[in-house]
Amino acid sequence: MSVRLRLAALGVAAATAAAGLALVTAPAAVALDNGLARTPQMGFNNWNATHCSGDFNETMVKGIADLFVSSGLKAAGYQYVNLDDCWALPARDAGGNLVPDPVRFPDGIKAVADYVHAKGLKFGLYSSAGTKTCNTAGFPGGLGHEKQDAALWASWGVDYLKYDNCNNQGVDAVQRYTAMRDALAATGRPILYSLCEWGQNQPWNWATSVGNSWRTTGDINDTYAKMLSIFKANIKLGQYAGPGHWNDPDMLEVGNGGMTDTEYRSHFSLWSIMASPLLIGSDIRKATPATMAILTNKDVIAVDQDPLGVQGTELSNANGLHVISKPLAGGDRAVALFNENGTPATISTTAAAVGLPKALGYQLNDLWSHKTTETAGKISATVPAHGTAMFRVHAGGAWWSNPPAVHTSADLPLPYPGAPALVQPGTTTTLTTTTTNDGVLPGLLGEVKLTGPAGWTVKATSPTFHPVLPAGRDVSTKWSVSTPADTPPGSYPLHVSTTYYPGKSTSDYDLTVSVAAPLTAGTTGLGDDPWLSADNGYGPVERNTSNGESKAGDGHPITLGGVTYAKGLGVNAPSTITYYPAGHCSAVTATVGLDDEKTGAGSVTFEIWADGNKVADTGLIKRGDPAQSLHADVTGAGLLRLIVTDGGDGNTNDHADWANAQITC
Template structure:
């Protein structure tokens, strides 16, 4: 029989055990009895004593999964040495089965994708010394519309066990839930019980996106549980997920892990600095490490990040403690994680957009008192010593992780020296000369001698010190500040440019030479080009927001990235705009080239506010347009702001009650620059393919036997006055239209459509047919829209996969299809290319 999953004792059981064994229990407040939970007669070994490590195909491949991919990935995990550092699971995600169960009610692997079946793939993976994972869903259908396991738990669990599956990722789409925590517990416990009954040890990964706070209940059900929505391969997503998962340290431990989702390292959407932060913070948070990139083509840099033994050792430490947040202020976070050998892992994390000095007094950590401490940087391997403060100059979006322990003789180890710097926004030309400020601090035992500071900028720039850049001696915990002028030559393009600051010095009784370097990323801004533009397509110089990031082309739903809906004010829906929460400020550089801004404003319908908010547009420091107090539920207010001659544009929202923060929307803001007229087209140009203003526009159903209906509606629309209401089957269908003549989309880079779900959520996807044979090219990554929510589904043409030998010829688009599945009503509108 399968060993039962080890589960932690509840509070009452723990206190009872202490009383029985004679251990004194200190007096305290009365404790509420926990909900009844399954118990074991003995304490059997857990299935996941350390966070699971392995691979999952979804982040890089979506639905494009097949036997060859899984087998070749297993090969690389072994040949590249990743198995040697702990990666062992090779997990298959959604889209592996047929869309219908077999006559015996069992799930059937797609014979085209998996000609050897899942059992054959499991045999191959096991022969490599690895383990195989599979995907299921606690709903009537998976997120991609394949059969779900709700009501089929026993037969599906046994099927997976019979195939030799070792790991189950159990998702939450099409869940038919009433939204209560009790329902989540019921659905996920049903599969837990079914897995237990098989007698096969299968690691159980609960993937309900943190919706029911699984960290409060799932330790008695699963081995790990998702704490957040899906990760994306961009910095905003990574930063948001860290912010959500880091505070949950108290809920993790051996056999029970907070899961902030799979790794994006290597997929190309972030820098190596950001990817190192990704692995560093996952290790500090004792998170599962599931690779999500194509290992067959992974670069040496990607493999080096994924294979860092020192970082992995922190994640896999047998003590099994998630690092605790010591401090979290102004975008700088410090985590402290005890390790089994007595060391502490200390992470200095900088989520801001510029170099920052991140510090923590040793007394605020769990380190025992000592005269000095040995710091080993787990990324560079460098060793230094600090007296009483652990500190580093941390690059924007970067993380420095030290393995720290007391040090008896600091004279033989170089001192820890931090180099920090700040610089304002830079404008090309002598009129835009900026100020650079640097600070060098000695954190080691013993003084630095002959300290010299240099600053190096890109070729053609000038950087000149205007205060002292050297000092003969710098004592422990003393600092040398220096100011510099920075001039950027005319013609420099807008962007981010490095400035390198180096402190050279001698240390110790032998006056050994050493240096410390930090790299600051400076921001150069230029004015927008000619024409009328959606302001949401222009990158701001800076932004601040009361809750989470400012959202682009959606409302600010909360503290996470990409958590809003389509902007909706007084029932009017917009697919362009900026979602904020008051108080907020967004700053743009105009360079005196822009004439006006026209925008609708209002409080979003998604989060009604009992108090009004005010929207103000500033040209430089002058208020040029204001809404006055705007109340929730009111129609949008249109503001027209004269920006003539202004260098800077600021969009500011303020709430009339500091305790109530309204979701304040800038809807369809349009900026006119360089002599643009009011009738000029708004850039970037969009081409509407289907707007449903004249009916259903001959939309049909790709698989009519699977079901579905369509009707023109006024219920939801973002273009004109009509949209399309679609009734979808539970397993979904494709809705669209074959074209009488080829459609030429040359110059377009992506397809988009707007969707709103009703009581049941839906996935969204694009496919096109191309050429005389109507070859089918489809995107493999499905966009999920929650019940009673709305969003824009976007797919780059580069993300669409065509059959072997078929080229996606944009001059020969013969059909356009969108995929929806919910078993309920879905509304769509404005299918377009841009």
């Protein structure tokens, strides 16, 4: 059976050209015929917010169901309220049945499912395709108990099964997951089947006829770096997704606090344009208005839930500036312009490039600002660092009834493309704003304003008023920006606002600048020196300890090859740490490798970059390899980056140390 499934799943339907955009259909294997997940599933899962804490219980689950209704989440399309690991007792009963934890769920699982159903929602549960689940306490898994467990869950009213991959005893993945598929089907109850196989056995090649969705990567966590790495892995797999069978890049972290709202909007936008399951992973009982505004954005959700069922395709990725397009039912296109870098950038594509037919004008619906403009065909936005602009583009229609699409960027001189925008205390910097009209029609009476933080002096040195913003043209304004001498290091916004007619339309944009002081003269430890920014694959970068993956201060002594180091930096790939030597430093040295505290397979590379140029590289380091000495000449560099990649195999067990890392200035 497993061989037949593999052979069937390897057949891929021919690509279809549609109005200039090549679309690849799902594999030829017949999709799981349970009638479910015709669009990607939407709901809630408690794991990212609670894990197995005492807060995970019957009261919480019922409260989530109540909030689905009262907060508008149900109206926005969220349907499933799902329990993750730790809902059961550690042992089955005398009859071999799973037993709900009576402390967490005193009324039993069926009563909770009934409560959820009474709200017009559906209920989900978790297990593992192994002898035990993934929690260290070792709750019973479903391997060898598939028929018994499926029948029990059906009797409780379960509508959704998340089936994990731990303690699988080496049994073939196709065999394990197919056994539960058949057991669920035998119950006669429609149960959405979500394979949580982590992409280990490339489920996109065989799971189309086995499950309704399959995980394509390892677990997500609440960091920008991890979200980014998962996006880059999942975006490549669009040909395998379609109605009833979806690539699953894991749950949403929106609202858990480890990313900014800008990064969470990117997270939500990217998952939606990739036609991913949208499972809320934060405690919505504590959600901020900003979190709820992201999670209930119906315009973005409509892209995810579009009935055509095509995953978005990445059209370009030049220096971390991504253009992703998704065809929609009725002929429109969704377009996401994603800036993965730490500095703002203008990202552009065209209606022709995303597959729309030629037209005199196009309607451009901004799915985050909810403004509609017209364009002659250019789809462009000034996108903040780690941000995403998202549009729905329609060819023709009453495009002329909307104001032209106008955006304004603000540019500081940068040492290299993608570098952060830097100013020093007590200095004056020249900044240029550029206003661009992408419309067919001109904008009239355009006025640009630039404002800074309290105490900063911002003055225009060229005209800010433009009687006409010509179609297809740019107009620029020069500004003088003075930073007070006592400004502490940190990030500060410069706000750009453009007003124009018809309709007194507005375009707003924030340029975030970093105020930085140069590193101290002499030879200092980078584990003690201030950094400009630090991104990490799991948890925060740690100073002078290893990485503990969860919260600041949870690391251990740095240990490489049995040698312990008192100083250094503990990271988990992928990681980037940026410093400001300001041209006054000459050399960086470190001893680097994978920390001894992890024993599983892992691989990384260590790189040192000076002003956009790689000046040192270890090559691939695998678990068991000896530590390496790394030296880099950084003479004259304005910016320094210490980068650790995941070696191309994901970031499991990638605790990486910059031991005794020092810089000479």
